[in-house]
Amino acid sequence: MTTVAQKPAEPYEVVRVQVPKRSLNSELRAIKIVWRRELIRFVNDRMRIVTSLVQPFLFLFVLGGGLQQLASAGTHGVDLKTFIYPGILCMTVMFTAMFSAASIVWDREFGFLREMMVAPVRRSSIVIGKCLGGATVAAFQGVIVLAIAGLVHVPYSVGLILGALGLQLLLAFAITAFGLAVAIRIKQMQSFMGVMQMIVMPMYFISGAMFPAQGLPTWLTVLNRVDPLAYAVDPMRRLVFSHLNISPIARHVLDPGLSWWGWQMPALLEAAVVLVLGLGLLVVAIWEFSRTE
Amino acid sequence: MQDAHEPAISVSNLVKRFGDFEAVKGVSFEVGAAEVFGFLGPNGAGKSTTINMLCTLLKPSSGQATVAGHDVVLERDDVRRNIGLVFQDPTLDGYLTAAQNLKLHAELYGVPNNLVAPRMEQVLRMVGLWDRKDGQVMMFSGGMRRRLEIARGLMHSPRVLFLDEPTIGLDPQTRRSIWTYIRELQEREEITIFMTTHYMDEAEWCDRIAIMDKGEIVALDSPQKLKAGVGADRVSIQTDDDEAAIEALRERFGIEARISEGAVTFGVEGGEQFVPRLFAEFDPSRNPGSPAIRGVSVSRPTLDDVFMSFTGSTIRDAEEDPAKHRNRVMMQMMGGGARR
Ligand SMILES: Nc1ncnc2c1ncn2[C@@H]1O[C@H](COP(=O)(O)OP(=O)(O)OP(=O)(O)O)[C@@H](O)[C@H]1O
Numbered sequence: 309m310t311t312v313a314q315k316p317a318e319p320y321e322v323v324r325v326q327v328p329k330r331s332l333n334s335e336l337r338a339i340k341i342v343w344r345r346e347l348i349r350f351v352n353d354r355m356r357i358v359t360s361l362v363q364p365f366l367f368l369f370v371l372g373g374g375l376q377q378l379a380s381a382g383t384h385g386v387d388l389k390t391f392i393y394p395g396i397l398c399m400t401v402m403f404t405a406m407f408s409a410a411s412i413v414w415d416r417e418f419g420f421l422r423e424m425m426v427a428p429v430r431r432s433s434i435v436i437g438k439c440l441g442g443a444t445v446a447a448f449q450g451v452i453v454l455a456i457a458g459l460v461h462v463p464y465s466v467g468l469i470l471g472a473l474g475l476q477l478l479l480a481f482a483i484t485a486f487g488l489a490v491a492i493r494i495k496q497m498q499s500f501m502g503v504m505q506m507i508v509m510p511m512y513f514i515s516g517a518m519f520p521a522q523g524l525p526t527w528l529t530v531l532n533r534v535d536p537l538a539y540a541v542d543p544m545r546r547l548v549f550s551h552l553n554i555s556p557i558a559r560h561v562l563d564p565g566l567s568w569w570g571w572q573m574p575a576l577l578e579a580a581v582v583l584v585l586g587l588g589l590l591v592v593a594i595w596e597f598s599r600t601e
Numbered sequence: 602m603q604d605a606h607e608p609a610i611s612v613s614n615l616v617k618r619f620g621d622f623e624a625v626k627g628v629s630f631e632v633g634a635a636e637v638f639g640f641l642g643p644n645g646a647g648k649s650t651t652i653n654m655l656c657t658l659l660k661p662s663s664g665q666a667t668v669a670g671h672d673v674v675l676e677r678d679d680v681r682r683n684i685g686l687v688f689q690d691p692t693l694d695g696y697l698t699a700a701q702n703l704k705l706h707a708e709l710y711g712v713p714n715n716l717v718a719p720r721m722e723q724v725l726r727m728v729g730l731w732d733r734k735d736g737q738v739m740m741f742s743g744g745m746r747r748r749l750e751i752a753r754g755l756m757h758s759p760r761v762l763f764l765d766e767p768t769i770g771l772d773p774q775t776r777r778s779i780w781t782y783i784r785e786l787q788e789r790e791e792i793t794i795f796m797t798t799h800y801m802d803e804a805e806w807c808d809r810i811a812i813m814d815k816g817e818i819v820a821l822d823s824p825q826k827l828k829a830g831v832g833a834d835r836v837s838i839q840t841d842d843d844e845a846a847i848e849a850l851r852e853r854f855g856i857e858a859r860i861s862e863g864a865v866t867f868g869v870e871g872g873e874q875f876v877p878r879l880f881a882e883f884d885p886s887r888n889p890g891s892p893a894i895r896g897v898s899v900s901r902p903t904l905d906d907v908f909m910s911f912t913g914s915t916i917r918d919a920e921e922d923p924a925k926h927r928n929r930v931m932m933q934m935m936g937g938g939a940r941r
């Protein structure tokens with residue numbers, strides 16, 4: 309502690325600030341800065357970029373590569389890695405989005421949450437900013453996984469990349485909203501991670517990210533159809549498969565789509581389900597956040 | 602701008618209950634514009650609770666308060682736009698740089714874009730952190746963080762700055778420099794400063810202080826007046842037999858003494874002149890059976906004494922407080938131990 313205040317040579321003009329009344333503009337600024345903070349923190353935290361990619365890559369190359377030998381009869385000439393690739397695209401954003409939501413628990417633990425809570429802005433602006441930040445960060449991660457498409461025999465096409473990115477943003481947004489709604493109630497990091505593992509991992513497995521959601525035992529089919537994640541995984545798979553050059557039988561077996569009593573859901577409707585769910589969770593998160601003192 | 606004569610903070614019968622427990626028991630006071638007002642009290646006195654109500658973080662159970670002319674319950678937003686806050690616990694984002702923390706604050710408070718940079722430079726220079734503006738806060742020392750928090754609280758030119766224990770855990774030198782900033786600030790920006798502390802010596806920097814104990818304000822005045830009110834010097838003596846000494850003081854000097862911090866303590870005018878008389882009177886050759894005195898100390902009235910005279914106890918958590926031992930003349934008497 310050696311720094312001393314440098315006194316300006318001559319008394320300078322005091323820069324006075326007049327804080328304006330709350331307006332839409334000030335709310336937008338708040339949203340933007342909360343969003344920016346998430347990005348800055350993400351970029352500064354290289355460790356996190358790496359660690360959240362470990363699991364998807366492990367699944368894709370180790371599990372996918374390893375099981376290939378057993379599964380080759382059932383995949384009709386399609387590489388198992390190619391098959392689970394859409395599921396991995398979803399998985400990446402899921403984990404990253406979860407971490408983003410977890411940051412609100414950190415913020416509480418390290419006191420920073422208070423700084424945001426006392427600002428003369430709506431609580432909803434803070435939640436929305438966090439949610440958009442989480443989605444953006446997750447989409448960044450998604451891009452990294454998209455970049456390796458060639459390694460699993462998926463062609464690079466503009467339509468595929470834009471579509472996949474859009475779906476990733478949507479999913480990341482919904483998961484962050486979900487994570488925030490949970491995180492606001494939970495005061496400790498350990499319990500938050502525990503809860504998320506308990507909810508998200510089963511949801512991921514049931515969603516059909518690792519297997520086709522057709523011809524399953526009835527109980528699993530029921531669970532699969534009510535699992536919100538299934539509605540993100542399925543359009544992603546259809547998108548990827550529409551750019552693959554494979555036999556009709558393989559397409560039929562591996563990309564059956566989600567159907568309710570024989571009616572095949574359109575991909576856009578599935579995406580809409582995710583969007584509506586995400587917005588609903590956002591409203592819940594805002595409501596919970598506004599209640600806390 | 603508001604009328605300068607209107608108080609910056611005005612509080613009447615403010616109460617906060619947590620369940621059955623009454624943390625703040627109906628306090629009333631006013632703080633004038635551009636005043637430095639201190640809240641002094643031991644741990645758990647209710648200082649933070651009061652501050653939190655004034656800055657709209659807690660809802661009062663009953664009573665009223667206005668800050669910068671706005672009601673803290675009904676006009677929460679208006680209050681928030683006009684106050685700066687430095688909390689008892691740190692609230693910086695350690696992953697961001699100093700400048701990024703300030704920028705974030707400016708955006709949240711809607712500071713006009715063209716003013717963000719000049720204002721930031723000004724507040725950072727004021728607390729001596731301008732050359733560290735691009736340093737990550739995680740790497741800052743405790744004192745630097747505290748100063749940065751003060752700078753941040755000032756980013757939006759608040760009319761009232763609340764500081765909850767701004768100097769806790771800092772070394773005396775840093776504490777002094779923070780106080781210098783605070784006074785300088787108050788002069789330059791004409792803002793009202795409301796702060797809490799449990800360092801007695803720091804309260805001397807305030808224009809007025811309120812002493813809070815167990816949720817109530819037990820005294821409120823300028824430090825000088827409070828000390829003058831106690832008047833006498835404080836004498837404490839160590840004896841073989843405290844009870845007998847208190848009895849003897851009452852009989853021979855008409856002084857009411859009591860035991861505090863393991864010594865017989867009392868107030869008397871002209872403490873240093875009193876000590877020779879005391880020894881003469883307690884001399885066993887003259888007054889056989891007098892309790893033997895082993896040590897004496899005389900001190901000018903400090904805020905500790907003020908605190909003691911109002912609450913009947915010293916501020917208990919002042920263990921590491923150097924003020925307690927300052928201004929104190931220790932006179933170790935050789936005879937006391939030998940006579941035993
Ligand atoms: N949220 C709460 N719920 C229940 N009791 C509380 C709560 N906040 C504070 N208290 C109690 O209110 C009393 C006053 O607390 P407060 O934090 O205001 O004290 P303080 O004067 O700031 O003390 P310190 O010097 O330790 O900061 C304490 O007994 C504390 O336990």
Ligand SMILES: [Mg+2]
Pocket residue numbers: 648649650689765766
């Ligand atoms: Mg406190």
